[in-house]
Amino acid sequence: MKTKMTEAFRKYEGGLFSEVTKADVSVSISSLEKEGIDLLAWADPFYPDPSTPPHVIEAMVKAIKEGGANHYTHPIGNEELRIRISKKLKEYNNIDANPHRNIMITPGSDSGLYFAMLPFISSGDEVMIPDPSYPNNFQNVEIMGGKVVPVPLKEEYHYQININDFEDRLTSRTKMIVLTNPNNPTTTVFTRRSLEALAQFAIENDLIVIVDQAFEFPVFDGREMVTLASLEGMWERTVTVFSTSKGMGLSGFRVAYIVAEDHIMDTYYGSAVSVVGATNTFSQIGAIAAFDNDEYTKEMEASFLRRRDMVCKILGGIPGVHVEKPESGFLSWVNISKLGSGEFITDYLKRNAKVIVNSGGHYGEQGKGYIRIVQGALADEERLENALRRIGNALIELADNKGITNF
Amino acid sequence: MKTKMTEAFRKYEGGLFSEVTKADVSVSISSLEKEGIDLLAWADPFYPDPSTPPHVIEAMVKAIKEGGANHYTHPIGNEELRIRISKKLKEYNNIDANPHRNIMITPGSDSGLYFAMLPFISSGDEVMIPDPSYPNNFQNVEIMGGKVVPVPLKEEYHYQININDFEDRLTSRTKMIVLTNPNNPTTTVFTRRSLEALAQFAIENDLIVIVDQAFEFPVFDGREMVTLASLEGMWERTVTVFSTSKGMGLSGFRVAYIVAEDHIMDTYYGSAVSVVGATNTFSQIGAIAAFDNDEYTKEMEASFLRRRDMVCKILGGIPGVHVEKPESGFLSWVNISKLGSGEFITDYLKRNAKVIVNSGGHYGEQGKGYIRIVQGALADEERLENALRRIGNALIELADNKGITNF
Numbered sequence: 001m002k003t004k005m006t007e008a009f010r011k012y013e014g015g016l017f018s019e020v021t022k023a024d025v026s027v028s029i030s031s032l033e034k035e036g037i038d039l040l041a042w043a044d045p046f047y048p049d050p051s052t053p054p055h056v057i058e059a060m061v062k063a064i065k066e067g068g069a070n071h072y073t074h075p076i077g078n079e080e081l082r083i084r085i086s087k088k089l090k091e092y093n094n095i096d097a098n099p100h101r102n103i104m105i106t107p108g109s110d111s112g113l114y115f116a117m118l119p120f121i122s123s124g125d126e127v128m129i130p131d132p133s134y135p136n137n138f139q140n141v142e143i144m145g146g147k148v149v150p151v152p153l154k155e156e157y158h159y160q161i162n163i164n165d166f167e168d169r170l171t172s173r174t175k176m177i178v179l180t181n182p183n184n185p186t187t188t189v190f191t192r193r194s195l196e197a198l199a200q201f202a203i204e205n206d207l208i209v210i211v212d213q214a215f216e217f218p219v220f221d222g223r224e225m226v227t228l229a230s231l232e233g234m235w236e237r238t239v240t241v242f243s244t245s246k247g248m249g250l251s252g253f254r255v256a257y258i259v260a261e262d263h264i265m266d267t268y269y270g271s272a273v274s275v276v277g278a279t280n281t282f283s284q285i286g287a288i289a290a291f292d293n294d295e296y297t298k299e300m301e302a303s304f305l306r307r308r309d310m311v312c313k314i315l316g317g318i319p320g321v322h323v324e325k326p327e328s329g330f331l332s333w334v335n336i337s338k339l340g341s342g343e344f345i346t347d348y349l350k351r352n353a354k355v356i357v358n359s360g361g362h363y364g365e366q367g368k369g370y371i372r373i374v375q376g377a378l379a380d381e382e383r384l385e386n387a388l389r390r391i392g393n394a395l396i397e398l399a400d401n402k403g404i405t406n407f
Numbered sequence: 408m409k410t411k412m413t414e415a416f417r418k419y420e421g422g423l424f425s426e427v428t429k430a431d432v433s434v435s436i437s438s439l440e441k442e443g444i445d446l447l448a449w450a451d452p453f454y455p456d457p458s459t460p461p462h463v464i465e466a467m468v469k470a471i472k473e474g475g476a477n478h479y480t481h482p483i484g485n486e487e488l489r490i491r492i493s494k495k496l497k498e499y500n501n502i503d504a505n506p507h508r509n510i511m512i513t514p515g516s517d518s519g520l521y522f523a524m525l526p527f528i529s530s531g532d533e534v535m536i537p538d539p540s541y542p543n544n545f546q547n548v549e550i551m552g553g554k555v556v557p558v559p560l561k562e563e564y565h566y567q568i569n570i571n572d573f574e575d576r577l578t579s580r581t582k583m584i585v586l587t588n589p590n591n592p593t594t595t596v597f598t599r600r601s602l603e604a605l606a607q608f609a610i611e612n613d614l615i616v617i618v619d620q621a622f623e624f625p626v627f628d629g630r631e632m633v634t635l636a637s638l639e640g641m642w643e644r645t646v647t648v649f650s651t652s653k654g655m656g657l658s659g660f661r662v663a664y665i666v667a668e669d670h671i672m673d674t675y676y677g678s679a680v681s682v683v684g685a686t687n688t689f690s691q692i693g694a695i696a697a698f699d700n701d702e703y704t705k706e707m708e709a710s711f712l713r714r715r716d717m718v719c720k721i722l723g724g725i726p727g728v729h730v731e732k733p734e735s736g737f738l739s740w741v742n743i744s745k746l747g748s749g750e751f752i753t754d755y756l757k758r759n760a761k762v763i764v765n766s767g768g769h770y771g772e773q774g775k776g777y778i779r780i781v782q783g784a785l786a787d788e789e790r791l792e793n794a795l796r797r798i799g800n801a802l803i804e805l806a807d808n809k810g811i812t813n814f
Contacts, residue, residue, distance in 0.1 A: 001643060001670065002674065005527055009674050070459040071658055076421075140681055208408060252477045263423075
């Protein structure tokens with residue numbers, strides 16, 4: 001029956017018939033723990049340790065005990081939650097969104113991102129995607145029969161947007177840009193200047209822009225987090241996807257939201273039941289509590305900052321290794337190209353440092369000489385430090401064996 | 408930007424710019440309660456009243472309090488839950504599924520159904536869908552660029568499959584059949600004879616069959632519930648979508664599962680993160696408790712049976728109204744064509760009986776002279792009976808006004 005699948009789907013492998021190293025899908029957590037291996041490859045704060053905020057626990061326990069949370073929520077999402085989100089959008093994103101017309105809750109931002117893109121993509125439509133970026137950006141376009149047009153982000157420009165690289169790739173079939181801001185895996189917070197150039201390019205060429213802001217806070221070192229949809233002329237052509245999984249630490253809740261102007265949203269509302277279905281009822285009640293009192297995210301931010309500095313200190317200066325100082329969140333994007341490919345190093349670190357990290361090639365062609373480390377994993381910072389030191393020591397040994405003495 | 412959408416999406420309306428009567432999407436629950444209107448239009452057992460089984464509450468509260476349930480579950484689903492499901496598939500569905508190769512958990516069966524179909528449908532592929540059936544079956548095909556081929560189910564055959572009606576519509580582009588079994592909205596439990604004929608047709612013409620078994624229990628009056636995938640030659644060409652929302656009463660949990668042979672499943676595993684994302688973590692823990700001890704579903708079954716008989720008693724014999732005795736679940740499919748269209752009657756009942764039911768036209772062309780009533784709604788059977796009596800009285804009055812005296 002596999003021969004009856006579309007070309008895009010035929011090539012996807014889930015690991016049942018081949019060795020797949022993509023940590024997202026094939027890793028059995030319990031077996032890793034038995035082997036003493038740490039997983040720094042899931043972008044899930046403090047994974048796998050307990051870290052649900054107490055007031056969120058309390059709100060959900062109350063809702064569950066009351067016994068009515070087994071019922072569907074309205075497919076576009078809990079109304080109270082949408083009202084909280086509209087307040088946050090105003091305060092944090094400089095967006096004036098009507099909770100009854102511009103916001104839809106989705107069961108996580110993966111299906112949200114897929115759904116946001118879906119109505120616009122027909123066979124052969126070209127979609128510009130910065131490379132490296134989140135793997136789903138590429139896979140979604142393929143699934144929809146579109147053509148991925150990767151636009152390289154360059155380390156020498158600190159992964160900011162160089163609009164010439166977009167202009168060079170423009171064709172009559174270009175329909176959409178998909179941007180992850182801050183970028184995953186590079187943690188780049190796109191500057192106002194980058195985004196204004198992108199906005200002008202999108203307006204001039206009448207393009208849709210889908211922006212995934214799953215990692216929108218925290219951003220470090222006083223950087224400005226600019227929401228593209230808030231720039232002049234962009235509200236009507238930008239769909240923004242947000243998440244509670246990262247900066248709010250509610251990954252397992254599966255609560256995300258799409259924000260768009262109301263003509264686009266009308267279509268989402270009209271097709272939500274088919275593509276994404278309703279979102280978990282008690283999760284949304286937990287999310288309301290989290291939005292109502294998000295003080296706990298300050299502690300998360302402080303921890304992420306310490307972890308960021310820990311990575312830079314431990315891995316910085318290792319021969320053959322270059323860590324671009326993370327600008328946001330809890331990831332690190334590490335250039336190990338002098339020591340080997342991302343795939344080789346990932347495998348090497350699993351065996352020699354007992355740590356699983358992500359091979360950079362999953363994030364695009366530009367990522368092949370990189371690894372992504374999720375320093376936000378593990379609640380215990382000492383255990384994290386230990387895992388990072390094992391990575392550092394293994395890389396030092398590798399560099400030594402290879403006779404590499406500088407970056 | 409709407410002009411940039413695909414043809415299928417351009418026509419979907421969510422109610423922001425027009426009056427939409429589709430109860431699934433546009434109803435604001437709180438405003439209905441204020442107006443004293445009962446909603447018998449969401450297929451959600453005992454909605455909106457508390458009805459979570461105590462042992463399920465207990466399991467979830469424990470998991471939430473432990474604080475680790477904020478983390479992602481493996482995208483293919485909680486391993487323990489998959490093991491429970493494989494046991495249930497063996498006992499109830501006569502299917503021997505490997506929990507590590509043939510089962511994937513999805514965040515509800517809506518996205519599960521969409522995802523199950525997606526890899527197979529290219530532009531122009533024809534998909535046979537019994538009419539009436541679940542609206543998503545049709546909408547999913549449209550979204551994917553396929554061509555819907557409705558195959559009428561006829562009241563005079565008690566909505567069973569007449570394979571000639573499929574054979575008549577077969578072309579070289581026919582690729583898939585989508586079956587809801589038991590059918591929603593008709594509650595038809597397809598007989599072994601119907602399914603064997605369908606299996607033979609699918610095998611002879613090398614078709615994929617997607618079966619949605621969301622309503623697989625309870626079935627009434629000693630009927631046999633046959634799982635198509637268990638018939639000879641069907642395992643390799645059938646993908647079955649199951650749910651915990653209906654017979655297990657866990658709608659708001661958003662836990663469903665796809666079952667398929669491992670070559671097909673390999674592709675689902677390889678693309679799950681993009682299209683559906685992971686499923687809620689504590690919901691899956693609740694679902695494990697529900698599978699471990701499903702005694703409570705017996706009480707649900709008894710209640711559904713009483714409700715079924717209540718509908719037949721109250722609406723049976725009303726001039727111009729024909730209730731086909733429900734064969735399963737908690738829905739009724741009522742022929743009101745002598746009194747008016749489904750749209751007219753739905754609107755009439757909202758105004759005159761203060762009850763919202765579904766207009767049959769949402770379920771296909773064949774449904775235009777029908778309404779669907781969800782007698783599974785409301786915990787209190789007296790309140791339900793009251794709502795049904797209001798429907799009955801309003802229909803009697805309408806028949807009287809129209810001078811209709813028999814069916």
